[in-house]
Structures are given as C-alpha cells and as structure tokens.
Amino acid sequence: MLLSERCHGSIQYLHLANLDLHPTFQLGLRTLKTLHLYNVHITGGELGCLLSHSFALAHLRLQYCHDIIRLEIPCLLQRLRFLEVLECSLEVLEINAPNISRFRLMDFNVQLSFGKSRKMKNLMLNNSCGISYAIDNLPSCAPKVETLTIHSSYEIINAPVTSSKFRHLKILIIYLLGLHSHRDYDYLSLVSLFDASPLLERFVLFVSPVQSKYDWFEGDLSSLRQMSEHRHHNLKNVKISGFCPQKSMVELARHILENATSLECLTLDTTPISYRCSGDILARKCPPLETAYIRDAYKSILAVRTYIEGKVNSTVKLNLLGPCSRCYAL
Template sequence: MGQLMLNRVMSMQRESRHLQIQPHNGPADSTVDRKDSTCKQGHCSQGDEAQYPGPHLPQDIWCHICSLLPMRDAARAACVSHAFKRCWRCYPNLAFDMITLGIDIESCGEDEIARRFTSKVDHILKNRPCIATKTLEIVFRFYNAEVCNIDSWFQIAVTPGIEELIVELSSNSGRYYNFPWSLIANESGNSIRHLNISRCAFSPTGGLCFKSLSRLELTDVDITGDQLGFILQNSFALQRMQLTFCNKIISLKIPSHLQQLRYLDVFDGGRLLRVIELEAPNLSNFQFRGHRKVQISFGVGLQFKNFDLSFPGVLSYVCADFPSSLRYVETLSLGSCREMIDTPVLPSKFLHLKHLNVDLNTLTFPSTYDYCSLISLLDASPSLETLVMNVLQKKMLHESIVGDTSPLRQMPGHRHDSLKTVKIIGFSSAKSLVELTCHIIENTTSLEGLTLDTTTGHPSYSCLTNNIGKCMLLHGDFMVEVRKGLLAISTYVQPKVPSGVKLNVVEPCRRCHDRLL
C-alpha cells in the first residue's frame, strides 16, 4: 500500500518537472539537513510543511506515507526527496537485517560482517532524533558479543510507545545474548503488543507489566518456567503464544487470568518438559510437538476447536485418557513415530469432530501395529467429514498383502456416514492398511473422494511443484514398495470403489522414475 502511494506521489512530482535530485554519497541519514524540523514523538505538525516541489501535502501526510514503506525503500526515498528526508528522520519502523543494510556475506569474514552491521546500525540510531519507535526488529545470524552494541541500541530505540520488538540472534559460538529485560520492565513494556525473541537468555527476577501484549513468541530462549511466569503475570491481553525449543522449562503453567488467550503452540526440542497445565478458560487452539510424552492437565470448562498433539504413543494416550475438553474439538491432529499397542476403543465420542489428521510418518513404524485399530477413532467421530493419514515410511516392515493368499478381514457393524474425503499419504502394501482402506470404502455411503498417494507427498520431491524442474530420486527400497502399493490398489482397492467415488492414485512421475517403475 505504501509503495503504491509513493509511486503515485513520485509520478506527480516527475510530471511537474520540479523534482530536485540530491547527490547521494553514503547512507540516507548522512544527507539529511540537520536544520530540518523533525517529527516529535513520531508525529509531525501539520503546520510545519516542507518546502519542496510537487504535491502540496502536510508533512504528517508525508510521514504517514513513509511509515507504510519498508525501511530500505524509505531510506531510498529520502535520498531523492526533501519531503522524505524529514520523514526518514522520524521513521517509526526500524528493521535491521543483512539485506536491509546491504551487507554481502560473501565479501568478508564473520567478524567483519559483525563490524559492518554494528557500524550501520550505530550510525542510523545515533543520528536519529529522540522520537518514538513503533517497531524494532534486529535479525542477525553473526552475533558477536565483543562487537555488537545491542544494549545501546535497545537504550536508544526501546522507548515508551514501542509496539513490536523482534530480536533474532544466532552465532557459531553458541553464545546467547543476555536480553536486558529491565529495559522493558517499565513504561516501555506497557505498550508492547508483539514480543518475539530468539536465541537469547531471558532471566527476569520480578513481574513484568506487559498490559498490551497480545502476541508472544520465544524460540530457543534460555528461560525457566518460573521466569516465563514473570512475563505472563500481568499479560492480561495475551491472545497468542508460541514456545519453540525453550528447553529449560520443566513445568509449563498457563494461568487462568489469561482470559484472552486463544492460541498456544509448544514445540519441545528437549526432554525436560514433564507437565503442561492449561487453565486459560478461553483457550481454543492448542498444539504440542515433542520427543516424549508429557502430562497435560485441563482446566474446568475448556472447549477446544483445534487440538494438535505429536509425541510417541499419542494415539494410545488420547484414546485411553480421553479428556472431556476434547468433546467439542472440530479439528484433531495426532502425530506419532511409535505406537507400542494398537489404538484402543475410546470411552467417549468426538461429537463435533469434522477433520482428523493422523501422522504416523517415520523411518520405520512398528510392524506389530494394526492400522485397522484406527477404526475406533472413526467410530468415535460420528460427524467426521475429512480424514488425512500420513503413513510414509522409509522402510516398510508390516506384513505385505502382495503374495498373501489369506482373505481380507471384515469388520461389520461400523458405519461412517458423514465421511466425505479420505487421503492416505505414503500408501503401501501393508495388509492392515489395505484392509482399513477397503473397510472405509465399504462402510461409508457419503464418500466422495479417495486419494491414495504412494509418493512422499512432499511438494519439494515433485518436478511439478519444486524449483529444479525434476523429481528428487527415491531410493531403491522405497520404489520397490511403491510398485507393491500400486499393485495392491489395482488388485484389492480399485474394484471396491463405487462409481460415485472419485479415486485418485498418486504415483512417482514416470518421466523422472520410468526405469524404476
């Protein structure tokens, strides 16, 4: 939007033949006339109009147009327009990264990159008037504690009125930046709406007043559960929270005073997390992905709409310990790389469940697992309309139906009359998988479409959807199973598909895999 406005105004200036192009011999800041009036607290006085050729607009209009531009475009505009010179000095959205600052990582070593990055950020901030910053974004993957002056950058830019603070740092040394939490423990923290911190140590020792905070994202942050509690203590406006690889958290508590919280995503890369306590009363979307089972407790009255769990044994966990909070779920996603027992019969029902995703994608899934045990999930979901399964395995260990002369099992008494769409990714010749597929066809009168994908199902592997124009070659064992899967489909599945059901069989591209097929 801002770029379109800029193009229109600049076009009007060119048509007037009065635009005066200024010479540019360095960063945009160095060309700014220091005697120019500046915007106070991020706003310009409407009476203080710049003397420039072109459209006659109040200075605050120019500043608004400038604020809609990406930072690099705003700096470029300041080099060719007196009006934008003044606006650049009060530009409210600061985004410092390698591309914006024009640093070529191929031209020098990491230490020199850190020095150049620091020099450019120092120059911009130190030549900036004392005006309010709305957004501060620092993204730098060559962080060097001996060179980067991040503390001083925060002291200059993190002021009352800031709304968005994004800090994404990384270094080959693995050393974390110690985030100066005290800078946002006062008025500056009150206005922050979005806080995104990555690869930092965040160690508050007291409560923080984030009364405007609506979105919190912490990625690979050195923080404990108690320290996170200091952030949440006064975050009454919080609506979304995402925790990724915050591996020092053992017990995650989501307190009941977070009444605005709707979305919670937890991605656990460690093995310390044991307990998640969900007490926020209006939490409706929850996602957890981890390497081990965690104990999840639910507050009274929670009613989830979207629920996503992924860890070994999750199918058995959800079905055996069925929480009442899931009775109202509409979209359920379950991911497991290992199930030691078959999926048990559920003690209750997902009365409102419409979309079910089951991800059993792994290198090798236990050969003892019976895919037909998933019928209990279908039975517990009378309103289910969409089923997506990913059973992709690098090496299939299940008993193959190819060469098996025993008849397919029949499981009468099960009806799935709301199910319309079924997709199975990584379809193989596993006998119990073929039996499950045939069962769905024979016991689902509402079925409209069935997709059996014998490939990886990933767009990057296909020449039709990747950027290299050819498929990524699949290894020999996988292609052997693809052939068996296609044979199982043509022999056992296809003859059972009613004429009103659209069967879509996806196989590897013959142009790229013709010799292997």
C-alpha cells in the same frame, strides 16, 4: 533492561531469541498480544512472572526453551486463543486459560492437563503413542475439538476401542513417523477412531517409509477381515499417503469403501513424499526418493488394482498416485 524501560508502553508483539531472561518482578506488559520465545533460557516460574499482567495476550509460542520443565498457563489469560509449545523438554503442562481454541504441542512424554480449557477446537499433538493417548484422554479434556492432528513416532499398541466420543471432530490427520514404529501395526484398528467421531468428514493418514517395512499381502480375499457393523455416515474424503499392501492397510481401505456411506473421494498415494512437482519442466521437482521406494510404489499400485479398485462404486472418485514419471525414472 529493554523490558523494564518499556513495560508501561504499548508493546503488542514481542519476539525474543537466543538469550537469558530471568525477570525477578512483575512486568506490566498489559498491551502484549503476541509473545514468541525462541531458545530463551527461562524457567516456568519466571515465565509466569513475565505473563502475570499480560491480560491481552492472544498468542503464545515457546520453542526450544529447554529450562521450562513444568509450565502452567494461568486462567487469568482470558484472551489467549493460540498456544504453541514446540520442543521445549517439558515434563508437565497444565492449561487453565479457558478460551484457547488452537493448541500445538511438539514434545515427547509430556504430562498434559487441560484444566479449565474446554473450548479447544484445533489441536495438534506430537508424541509417542499419540493415537492411544488421544483416544484415552481427549474426549473428556478437549470435548469440543474439531480438527485433530497427531504426529506419533511410536505406537506400542493398536488403537484401542473406546466408548468415549469426539462429538465435534470433523477432521482427523495422523502421521505415523520414526524409526521405532511398530512393524506390525494394525491399521484396521483405526476404525475405532471413526466410531468415536460420528461427525468425521475428512481423514488423512501419512505413513513414513520406515514405518512401511511390512509383509506383502498376497492371498485369498476371504482371509481379509471385515467390520460391516461399523458405519461412518459423514466421512467424505480420505487420503492415505505412503500406502502399501500390508494386510491391515488393505483391510482399512476396503473397509472405508464398504462402510463410509457418504464417501466422495479416496486418495491412495503409494509414495511417501510430502509434495509433488507441477509437471512443468521449469517448476520444482519432486523430492528425492530411493530406487527401492519407487519399485515398492509400483508394486503397491498393482495391489490396489487387485484388491481395492473393485470395491469402488460409481459415486466415489479413486485417486491412485504413483511415482512421478518426470522426476523418478527407473
């Protein structure tokens, strides 16, 4: 009733939550610029009806809208720049709005089609096998992406080698999360993403503590693999959070130091925490961390000093982060 009475008004921002919404006719929301739906019971077809005349829409956010199984973002939304689809139980998402530059997807096993949307520059994917999906699909369907964030709960295979290129990608952030991640994931295989991204400047890898169940590398340096033919001329800043001396992760860190010719800073954080205290006794503390992880972090520091530190040249700053001595006392 509220929408039908005001549909010819000047609504620019609309946030609806925890309700049923079943429009049966086209609504004249011609001035609407931002639409947020949170836990709204609406189907994909009904949402299309709602948006059919929303030509000014610039930001669409859908969260916990579980009745939407198939969704098409139509090409008539010429001004849509930012699309967020978060935990909506989608099966199929087709994006035809041509001018989207930012897209966040937090859902699992969604069949994606970018159609006419070719200007996307900032893309966040949350999916199982997200790394493999990105390598296989994004260079062709999102060729202009500059910042790519991947949340992957499970990687069945290592990052595949590809001949396709992310020709504009400058920032790559990967989160490997979840209880079912592959125990023996080959982190060195991520070099294929570097090879596919000639302009890459910044790389961040976050590995959850559950993902880090591994066999410690304690062996001869000559047994470590090298990929000297792979050079990364623009990579300047790298951070690995949750670093552990699993063999392929040690190989990845050494590869970056040997082959990123413009590298300025390498940060290896041996803890899996997302933030740290400031050191001020009155400030917030670091998040809780189990004793076993604290002990593992100290072992990881020793591994960095043994296998990696000697590869750092004078032009590179190595930040080696361990457990906070104020918050984590063994």
